[in-house]
Amino acid sequence: MKRRKLTGLVIVQLIIGTLVLFGSIYSSVTKNFSLQPFVFILLSAWLIIIGVQEYKRTKKLGWGILYLGSSLFVFYVGVEGILMM
Numbered sequence: 001m002k003r004r005k006l007t008g009l010v011i012v013q014l015i016i017g018t019l020v021l022f023g024s025i026y027s028s029v030t031k032n033f034s035l036q037p038f039v040f041i042l043l044s045a046w047l048i049i050i051g052v053q054e055y056k057r058t059k060k061l062g063w064g065i066l067y068l069g070s071s072l073f074v075f076y077v078g079v080e081g082i083l084m085m
Helices: 008-030 033-058 062-084
Strands: none
Touching (some): 008 033, 033 062
């Protein structure tokens, strides 16, 4: 089994993923969804990081473009949620 190095991108991915997870759990448990747009923006950043890592790993744009498109949509939903507040 190949060990992965903890690069800066992986560390940032872990931090943002943890924030997304805890923000989602907090919103679900407390039924307070006022933080949800910010969680969506963090989720968008997380998807961009995953897309960059996938591109660096395979040198193909297929999955990277899918992650980028998904992150742009989630970012749009998060910004719209903030503007509606």
